[in-house]
Amino acid sequence: MLATPARVRSSVRNAMLVCMAAMLTGMSHSAYASEQSPGIPKSPVQQHYDEAFRLQDEGELERADAEHKAFLAALLHQIANARANLGIYSQAVPVYDEALGLMPNSIDLNLDYAAAALDGFDWNKAKTLASTTLEFLKRNGQPPNPAAISLLAQAMMGLGEYKEAVEQFKTLADLQPGFESSYALAGAYLALGDKANGSKIFTEMQAQFGDTAELHFRLGKLYGQATFYEDAVHEFKMAIAKNDQLPGAHFSLGATYMMQTGEPSYGEAEPELRKELTVDSRQPLVYVALGRIELIQHRFGDAESDLKRAIELDPLNTAAYALLGQLYTELGRIDDAEAAFRKQIAITMVPAKNEYEVERAHFCLGRLLIKRGDLANGRKELDISRDLLIEKAQQAESRLHGNTVFKLQNGKTHEANPEEIEEQEKLEGEAGHMIASSYDSLGVHAATAGDFGAAASYFRRAAHWDLKLGNIDNKWGRATFAAGNYSDAVGPLNRALALHPEDDGIRSMLGMSLFVTQDYAQTYLVLQPMETRIDANTPVGLAYFGSMAIAGDYQKGMAQLQLLEAAHPEAEEIHQALGEAYASRTLYGQAAEQLRIALRLHPTSSAAKYALALSDLELGEKANAQELLVELAKSGSKDDAVYFLLGRLQLESGLTKDAVGNLETAVKMNSGNAAYHRVLAEAYRKNEQPRDAEIELQKSATLESQGAPVNAVKAQF
Incomplete structure (x- = not known):
């Protein structure tokens, strides 16, 4: 990046401060009037919002900022919870993170985030959040939180840390004795393979809570989860003997038969599944299980009918679509099979669900597409399937004792429903006005205090929640420029200039930002309308005439640069231009x-x-070039081309291991460049890593077929 000389940097910053002060003078905060029906008490969230603006109007900015942050954290917390509850955990994560950035020590926020992470199979995140909460409580002399201990234990189970999880469940049982904590501890023992201790707890629970159908039913589910199928069958039969109308009991018994021995048990499983329908005929999982049996037994008509019934009852049932895809493939109904697999993929919000069942959908879809002659898209689906399979294998390897995963149901989330998501987006759009106005106020206050980095961050968030907020791009761009983050300033300044093309201040900052980020053609275009008003002996003048010489009128630009060089021989940026x-x-x-x-x-x-x-x-001065690139790499350059060029030079000079390291860095920073993968493949081959070389060559070929860059940089070897 083109660094501005100290003298020029100082003049730019001083000019920026003047612009910012002028912008802030008389600025009105973009507040939205709160509406409240008479007689209805305001929510705590609304109270924080109103109090923030009251204090702001009275000039109590520090207290106002505290209220703005409390309001934002509370409302963002609610939005994140709502997204998680809809089954869209990946979209909840950034909102949880945003809320935590404002209120990192909120116990409720940390625990809700951890619970959502657990439901989203994000075991590491759940463990980190629960551990952080417990450590915070300990540091502050507060007792441990049972919910945090439970979440930590469940996250450890998901990660295969069974022994550690058992200790946490023991602590939970001591802190909060009762049915649920005993049940959780017993389940942890079973997942660890310790049937003796698990069964001992079950005996104690039966004595304490009664020999009921419900107890046997729940014990059967734990045995089944831990793959102790014979014990599960026994408990389900005990539950049915006590209450043959207990919802879920016949289904669980039938499903356990199927898991225990597969197809040989279908004769025992099907009658139990049909008995379940007499208890409740609207259970989609029962129809899915029946469809699986009928598909295996080639009773295709019955299978299609039952699977369609499952989808009618639960339109987001991925397993039903997976089985339909298999059914239609066997029947040669390729279009229907493709549609079923695509639907399954589309509604799978969490790939890790059901042991990555979506991996098979991508695989089957890829084979169908290749069979139809669509090689590119078919291979793309197969690549996705392979990546999911690798991720699945990595998850399995992290477990210490097989692939048993014990997870208490927290009852918070469910499959995403398009209608519910649409309603949530509507509500968030309405809430976005208030969120943006609070961020805007925080940004104005930070800019007034001279903290332009914080101001830019607040304005950026305000724009995220409401891009139509008055003058937000102008404020965001100016603050980002003042903070020296020129590449980030380009976007908002571009939009601000589009609305105010007459504003030379915005145009100058945008031109300078483009020049510093070495986009010389755009610098020239942006600053050209100001040519008659530009003083060559200013930073803007250097940007304009430098970009003119590089990407515009070479002769005219060079003449001005040479005059600047004569007048300011000490300015390194003129020499660079x-x-x-x-x-x-x-x-x-x-x-x-x-x-x-x-x-x-x-x-x-x-x-x-x-x-x-x-x-x-x-x-041809490759040694000099390599020395310079080594210096850049050691300094932590953020430019992927630096590592690519260095790696390529090292490969040519026989430094193969060093080349591999730098080329891997380049690929990590920019995985979409075909040339990077191709040269890394060559390095792997020379480093006797043939399998890795083949993988990189395949990635390169895939990217080239998609139109990715083939030549990494201008410089030739």
């Missing part, structure tokens, strides 16, 4: 000369080092 301009005309010798001057004046300039490395490569 000259170097970039010469390089744009393939005058690499002159470019290298100017870039070396820039580096002497500013030895840590990463932009000058990279530009010089490119020129040296064109001049």
